[in-house]
Amino acid sequence: MNPDRFLNEYRIKTKISRLNPSTYKEFLNYPTATVSDAMRGRNTMSQDIKSVWSPVPHLVGSAVTVSASLGDELLILKAIEMAEPGDVIVVAGNAKPYTAYWGGIMSTMAKARGIKGLVTDGMIRDLSECEQLQFPIWATGVTPIGPKTDVPPGELNLPISIGQVIVHPGDLVVADSDGVVVVPQHMLEDISKAVKARLKIEDEWIKEIHATDQMILKDKIDDLLSKRTVTYLD
Template sequence: MSEQDRHIRDLAGTLPVANIGDAMERLNVVDSGIRPMWPGARLVGRAFTVMTAGGDNKAIHEALDHAGPGDVLVINGQGATHRALIGELIAGRAAAQGVVGFVIDGAIRDVRDLEEMRFPVFARAVTPAGPYRNGPGYHQKPVALGGVVVNPGDLVVADDDGVAVVPRDAEADVLARAVAKHEQELAQRDGVPAPSGI
């Protein structure tokens, strides 16, 4: 990881997702149906994209053969909620590889275990039913997730409010505006007049 990339991630980690969304004119914020699976979950990382058939996690296993430190698996599971795409075993494998979390348009299971692991997962639903493993699917191509197009390498930031995706070529500008917005809100909260024009 380059020093610039480390700086970007560290900076993003200090900012509320709401401010990042505001800095993108409220665009690139994932559908609110995709939410944290345990309170206080937070992640910052680079999108490692996955497309899979609903209820099937073969493509996720294949993606984990290639994903690495600092990656967030961003998984289009077709919004299917009848089968869990991941649970504690896949999360444990991912964490051991340095993957920092999952964002899934689909269902998961083993929520209590994920919380105990402190492994951040944002998903559409929870079900005890396990997945199929037949395919098809692919990874590291653009995917749509919760109304947002996500490209490999985009910056993914998520907290209790939800998930924002920052296009890589815009991240420095977006984060600068998010910092200004955050400082403005802190000043307003503390009763200090904020600079105009933010």
């Protein structure tokens, strides 16, 4: 081996801790907005990562993480091979996304293996094919420029940074039309309880709105304004 080459051009972790699907089945009914609220806005990916086709499906699954060089599909293909049914592949490119990481053939392979979807801060191509396959994808955009192969360095199933969120392998990925939220494994139970409590409050608000035809939280808003210097203009 050439001694000038990187000591670790690629790193692959072959075993990760996954959540049992029975532990997160309730998240199938949780909107990302409410999950984000329960986490006080943390672990919510930046708004440039969004669904590339509609109607947008609701995505929930354990993260298989990839850190890839610009447009390098090598470890993404390996991730498709190593992923288990129900997983979500999460790809961080850490570079300007002008080359696709993913396309129709990869969507076909992933769907055949039971992979639930893709989340990436890069771009994809073959949009119509991906849509016809109904394979859920959240990405920053679409381009016809194809991916490259074997452009180290890269990592598979190690922590990544994507969309201003740190994602560990096995974390729960929740995505819908509002965006993508990541729930760390150790927080799953607490966040689920918080989401239930939030949804209960919102349901009570909706009932109050329909019953009274009045503004909710009016007293709280007026109290907060009373503590500020406010000029009301006619």
